Amino acid sequence: MDCTTKYLSYRSTGYFTKIATDYLEANEQLNPFYQHPVSIEGIKAAIAARKQFATNRVLLTDELRKQYANISLSAKQEANLQALLSDNTFTITTAHQPNIFTGPLYFIYKIMHVIKLADELNEQLPDSKFVPVYYMGSEDADLEELGFINLGGERIRWGTGQTGAVGRMKVDKDFIRMIGLIQGQIGIYTHGNELSDLFKQVYTVGKSIQDATLELVNSLFADFGLLILIPDNAELKRSFQSVIEKELTEQFSHTAVEETIHALSKHYKVQTGGRELNLFYLTEDKRERIEFTNFKYQISNLKLSWSKEEILTELNDHPERFSANVILRGVFQEMVLPNIAFIGGGGELAYWLELKKVFELVQVPYPMLILRNSFLWMNKAQQERLHKLGFTINDSFKKQDGLLNELVRKESSKQLSISKEVEEINDVYQQLQVAAGNIDPTLSEHTKALHTKALKPLVALEKKMLRAEKRKFEAQQRQIEKLKQELFPANSLQERQENFSLLYAQFGKDWLQYIYDASKGLAQEFAVIVAE
Numbered sequence: 001m002d003c004t005t006k007y008l009s010y011r012s013t014g015y016f017t018k019i020a021t022d023y024l025e026a027n028e029q030l031n032p033f034y035q036h037p038v039s040i041e042g043i044k045a046a047i048a049a050r051k052q053f054a055t056n057r058v059l060l061t062d063e064l065r066k067q068y069a070n071i072s073l074s075a076k077q078e079a080n081l082q083a084l085l086s087d088n089t090f091t092i093t094t095a096h097q098p099n100i101f102t103g104p105l106y107f108i109y110k111i112m113h114v115i116k117l118a119d120e121l122n123e124q125l126p127d128s129k130f131v132p133v134y135y136m137g138s139e140d141a142d143l144e145e146l147g148f149i150n151l152g153g154e155r156i157r158w159g160t161g162q163t164g165a166v167g168r169m170k171v172d173k174d175f176i177r178m179i180g181l182i183q184g185q186i187g188i189y190t191h192g193n194e195l196s197d198l199f200k201q202v203y204t205v206g207k208s209i210q211d212a213t214l215e216l217v218n219s220l221f222a223d224f225g226l227l228i229l230i231p232d233n234a235e236l237k238r239s240f241q242s243v244i245e246k247e248l249t250e251q252f253s254h255t256a257v258e259e260t261i262h263a264l265s266k267h268y269k270v271q272t273g274g275r276e277l278n279l280f281y282l283t284e285d286k287r288e289r290i291e292f293t294n295f296k297y298q299i300s301n302l303k304l305s306w307s308k309e310e311i312l313t314e315l316n317d318h319p320e321r322f323s324a325n326v327i328l329r330g331v332f333q334e335m336v337l338p339n340i341a342f343i344g345g346g347g348e349l350a351y352w353l354e355l356k357k358v359f360e361l362v363q364v365p366y367p368m369l370i371l372r373n374s375f376l377w378m379n380k381a382q383q384e385r386l387h388k389l390g391f392t393i394n395d396s397f398k399k400q401d402g403l404l405n406e407l408v409r410k411e412s413s414k415q416l417s418i419s420k421e422v423e424e425i426n427d428v429y430q431q432l433q434v435a436a437g438n439i440d441p442t443l444s445e446h447t448k449a450l451h452t453k454a455l456k457p458l459v460a461l462e463k464k465m466l467r468a469e470k471r472k473f474e475a476q477q478r479q480i481e482k483l484k485q486e487l488f489p490a491n492s493l494q495e496r497q498e499n500f501s502l503l504y505a506q507f508g509k510d511w512l513q514y515i516y517d518a519s520k521g522l523a524q525e526f527a528v529i530v531a532e
Helices: 018-024 028-033 040-050 057-067 075-083 106-124 173-186 192-202 209-224 234-239 241-250 252-264 308-317 326-336 346-352 356-361 380-388 400-411 419-439 441-487 501-507 509-518
Strands: 003-008 089-096 129-136 148-151 154-157 227-229 279-282 287-289 291-293 296-299 304-306 322-324 339-344 368-371 374-379 526-531
Touching: 003 509, 018 028, 018 346, 018 368, 028 252, 040 339, 040 368, 057 075, 057 227, 057 234, 075 129, 075 209, 075 227, 089 106, 089 326, 106 129, 106 209, 106 339, 106 374, 106 509, 129 209, 148 173, 148 501, 154 173, 173 192, 173 501, 192 209, 192 501, 209 227, 209 509, 234 241, 234 326, 241 252, 241 279, 241 308, 241 326, 252 326, 252 356, 296 308, 304 308, 322 326, 326 339, 326 356, 339 346, 346 368, 374 380, 374 441, 380 441, 380 526, 400 441, 419 441, 501 509, 509 526
Parallel strands: 089 129, 089 339, 129 227, 339 368, 374 526
Antiparallel strands: 003 526, 148 154, 279 287, 279 322, 291 296, 296 304
């Protein structure tokens, strides 16, 4: 596969929040909210901090081996798993829920980013070892978000009636029906049946979504050495028990986050506020909030209630029934992994910036935060259509109406701007303002008001002139609209909408390799890839 890649700044795309772009540009307003700058010096500092924390590496490797009991490890995975026992091995981690069929494209991109960064650091810092890890957020119960994919503009949704943690849900007949729908779309491509067969292999009736996701992601990334951790695990949660107990008895995380949000919200829109008690109770088919009221721990939907002593006994006997929400999930992740860097999207970055004090209160090292790599894929024909319309790759990120306005102004033979005339009117009114003011100072303000009033209909006239001329460019308008829909479906980034299946079906595993080659580790830029 022949491809060319162009890199842009995230800010120039117009698709990222102020907090994300300010973080990338190391805006000093954000300095209090994170620990390590995104640099090789920051990596070294994160390693030094991590060495002060005792990670239970034996527990981690034992549980990973149990998890992979029925899966053959690649040579690189085996080497990485063995290396985790060494105190000089550290992980680079991304986290994501078990979206069916991997969900949107960025699922693939963020995993490849941890792989690329780990490989880069293994070259740059040979005295340490770095292992890429995908931490599966399988306890998420939001099936509305996780239970569908967009494929070629069509939404394919899982119509199951199951509830609770999505990772614990089981593949059913309706799930198998979706594989048929996907195959109908991708089967015409060179590698379409290969991918359909993989889906049929990993998604079998009765298998949990988290196990199927493990197998699918492993099939895609095993040769890159990626390790996958499913934290819905009694023994791993037992190692997190002290934090759960602190949250149950002190509700410490809410106060910590509330203070941070107050400071952060002076400059930015905050992501999440958490709750008074940031824990869920997990059963096979339910994930319900634990609430503390009237000196009792209660789950109203399950009609459960405990005293302080009773819930601590429940925690001791069944740690697997307790599930951290977004405020505490990161602490759990960083306790069980010897992690130094976390890679996430803009939304994840925003809420992690709220959590530094939570980590400090439980004395867990806070990792370096890195915005995940982003990509826009276009084919040669799309690039040629863009250029034929007179636009560059950078222009493609602009709003559709703005592109049409630019095109009309360039292509029209008519005068569509009255800026020169407005400038002349401005000069006249400035002269009038001086003359009137010389007679009576109050007339100066009156003239200024007349000036403003006169300009308003002229601005409206210019818009009407442009709108009238645009009607003559209907063909180009349709071309721009079609191209924007292809590259930015639903007026969003392609990676936030489309599933990977169509691209994989066309290019096979070469597509994954190209994502790897185009990925950057610590250098954070938006990549536009043109496939020949």
